[in-house]
Amino acid sequence: GFKGAIFDLDGVIVDTAKYHYLAWRWLARQHGFDFTEEDNERLKGVSRDRSLEILLEIGKVTVSEAEKKAMADLKNAKYVEYITGMDESELLPGAREYILCLRDAGVKIALGSASKNAAFILEKLSVTSLFDAVIDGTKTIKAKPDPEVFLLACRELRLLPEDCVVFEDAVAGVQAARAAGIRVVGIGNASQLTEANAVVGGLDELLG
Numbered sequence: 594g595f596k597g598a599i600f601d602l603d604g605v606i607v608d609t610a611k612y613h614y615l616a617w618r619w620l621a622r623q624h625g626f627d628f629t630e631e632d633n634e635r636l637k638g639v640s641r642d643r644s645l646e647i648l649l650e651i652g653k654v655t656v657s658e659a660e661k662k663a664m665a666d667l668k669n670a671k672y673v674e675y676i677t678g679m680d681e682s683e684l685l686p687g688a689r690e691y692i693l694c695l696r697d698a699g700v701k702i703a704l705g706s707a708s709k710n711a712a713f714i715l716e717k718l719s720v721t722s723l724f725d726a727v728i729d730g731t732k733t734i735k736a737k738p739d740p741e742v743f744l745l746a747c748r749e750l751r752l753l754p755e756d757c758v759v760f761e762d763a764v765a766g767v768q769a770a771r772a773a774g775i776r777v778v779g780i781g782n783a784s785q786l787t788e789a790n791a792v793v794g795g796l797d798e799l800l801g
């Protein structure tokens with residue numbers, strides 16, 4: 594059993610990856626190169642700044658630090674435009690139900706996301722009140738696979754890592770959880786998330 598459950602956001606609770614993809618592709622095209630869905634796989638769970646580095650690498654584009662900052666801001670403005678239209682219908686299957694089920698059983702719930710837009714997205718999905726703690730990209734210094742985000746989540750829940758479980762869809766996120774000493778349920782493909790303690794296709798599979 595466990596006393597705390599820490600959820601990643603993008604790819605676990607909601608599929609915002611498609612909006613990240615559209616915004617990055619828009620930015621790439623502005624700079625004269627294409628960005629495929631396959632390229633986008635490399636950005637899952639990765640911070641905004643690191644994502645931009647990967648994008649520039651793919652486009653073989655070199656820009657100044659000031660230009661990088663401007664590009665990251667532009668991408669985010671585009672992304673925020675997309676997610677502003679989001680509502681509860683975009684919660685992934687089983688997400689709300691599984692969290693409610695855990696809460697009923699007395700389990701504490703936290704968010705552990707790399708996104709700086711996490712609070713805004715939780716509001717759009719009307720699930721803010723389900724979380725006892727929200728740790729996101731505005732509260733962390735080190736990005737996943739660093740364990741910081743999940744250790745902060747445990748601390749805010751006042752629980753030990755060994756009493757918690759993390760739900761993650763990205764390889765870097767699974768590694769971050771393991772580095773924090775927390776058990777992790779991978780969401781997605783077992784052949785990809787090899788370091789997870791268990792893997793399911795989605796939270797709906799965990800509903801009894």
Ligand code: B16
Binds near residue numbers: 604613639641710
């Ligand atoms: P933002 P997660 C991550 O969310 C996304 O998977 C990743 O694609 C994105 O670059 C990162 O958040 C930062 O997001 O630009 O909104 O700050 O999976 O950790 O919930």
Ligand code: MG
Binds near residue numbers: 603637638761762766
């Ligand atoms: Mg994710």
